[in-house]
Amino acid sequence: MTDSSSNAVLGIFRANAILEERFTGALSAVHGLALKELLLMLYVQRAPGSKLSRVDLAKRLHVNPSTVTRMTLPLEKIGMIAREADARDARLAYVTLTPSGEERLNEAFATLNRMSADVFQDRWSEEDIEGFDSLLQRIAPHSYS
Amino acid sequence: MTDSSSNAVLGIFRANAILEERFTGALSAVHGLALKELLLMLYVQRAPGSKLSRVDLAKRLHVNPSTVTRMTLPLEKIGMIAREADARDARLAYVTLTPSGEERLNEAFATLNRMSADVFQDRWSEEDIEGFDSLLQRIAPHSYS
DNA sequence: ACATTATCATTGCATATGCAAATATATAGC
DNA sequence: GCTATATATTTGCATATGCAATGATAATGT
Numbered sequence: 001m002t003d004s005s006s007n008a009v010l011g012i013f014r015a016n017a018i019l020e021e022r023f024t025g026a027l028s029a030v031h032g033l034a035l036k037e038l039l040l041m042l043y044v045q046r047a048p049g050s051k052l053s054r055v056d057l058a059k060r061l062h063v064n065p066s067t068v069t070r071m072t073l074p075l076e077k078i079g080m081i082a083r084e085a086d087a088r089d090a091r092l093a094y095v096t097l098t099p100s101g102e103e104r105l106n107e108a109f110a111t112l113n114r115m116s117a118d119v120f121q122d123r124w125s126e127e128d129i130e131g132f133d134s135l136l137q138r139i140a141p142h143s144y145s
Numbered sequence: 146m147t148d149s150s151s152n153a154v155l156g157i158f159r160a161n162a163i164l165e166e167r168f169t170g171a172l173s174a175v176h177g178l179a180l181k182e183l184l185l186m187l188y189v190q191r192a193p194g195s196k197l198s199r200v201d202l203a204k205r206l207h208v209n210p211s212t213v214t215r216m217t218l219p220l221e222k223i224g225m226i227a228r229e230a231d232a233r234d235a236r237l238a239y240v241t242l243t244p245s246g247e248e249r250l251n252e253a254f255a256t257l258n259r260m261s262a263d264v265f266q267d268r269w270s271e272e273d274i275e276g277f278d279s280l281l282q283r284i285a286p287h288s289y290s
Numbered sequence: 291a292c293a294t295t296a297t298c299a300t301t302g303c304a305t306a307t308g309c310a311a312a313t314a315t316a317t318a319g320c
Numbered sequence: 321g322c323t324a325t326a327t328a329t330t331t332g333c334a335t336a337t338g339c340a341a342t343g344a345t346a347a348t349g350t
Contacts, residue, residue, distance in 0.1 A: 013161060119153075
């Protein structure tokens with residue numbers, strides 16, 4: 001049956017739509033950060049040296065580099081992130097977190113953690129969640145390059 | 146650990162981005178239909194009576210009704226879908242599939258099936274896929290209303 | 291029957307985002 | 321060292337999409 005595959009893929013699309021909807025509203029209301037802004041900052045925080053060029057950030061977010069350029073403008077304006085040059089390569093413009101940006105990110109991520117736990121609250125064991133996550137990793141491995 | 150929950154949620158976001166990217170390009174190139182257009186038509190095909198009002202379609206697609214209005218315009222223009230009125234309620238504008246729309250949908254869905262199977266080709270048993278899908282159904286049940 | 295409220299579809303407006311071009315800088319080949 | 325090519329970022333333009341307002345119709349309450 002090839003149908004189980006497409007059912008699963010359609011299920012991912014639907015789950016994504018529902019979760020994005022739910023999380024974006026809550027995060028924006030509570031922390032003033034869109035979900036996508038949180039993810040941008042989270043990737044910066046987790047990157048080696050806590051900095052990322054706009055192109056690398058675009059790869060992680062699966063968006064066009066121009067989108068990163070535009071997303072970083074308001075975040076820099078409100079002091080969440082900063083721009084840092086590279087000593088060797090003048091083309092690079094790293095994104096870094098400011099102290100208050102890191103603080104805000106941690107608060108927002110705590111909310112995301114709580115909301116994520118809510119998603120799995122009913123009928124999910126810890127093993128269910130971890131098994132589910134490891135299946136997701138097979139489909140979408142972290143492929144930073 | 147609340148982290149397994151957020152890992153899983155972030156995994157859904159990432160898997161969605163990767164799959165949407167991959168599928169949209171291929172479907173558009175081969176069948177001239179964007180992934181979102183295919184999904185729109187698929188929901189129509191699967192609806193009771195093979196017709197759906199714009200509002201019901203919007204709920205299934207998790208988009209604003211105005212987006213459905215706009216997406217249906219070019220699809221109607223190229224003869225994939227048609228508009229049908231309701232005998233009792235003059236507000237309703239059903240979306241239906243034309244014969245050639247149904248034909249195109251079936252071809253495109255066959256491609257989606259093949260691409261979906263590719264996603265799970267390595268390291269997945271049929272039970273893995275079905276188990277994964279049933280976990281997704283817990284997160285995102287079909288809740289048509 | 292009438293007035294109020296709810297629902298469906300559409301439109302105006304603002305924002306978001308991909309693509310291609312432009313610019314600046316770096317790298318590779320010779 | 322010079323030229324050609326590649327990479328990083330930004331900008332212009334076109335398209336996509338959410339939100340709020342509008343108009344049409346239906347349903348509800350009295």
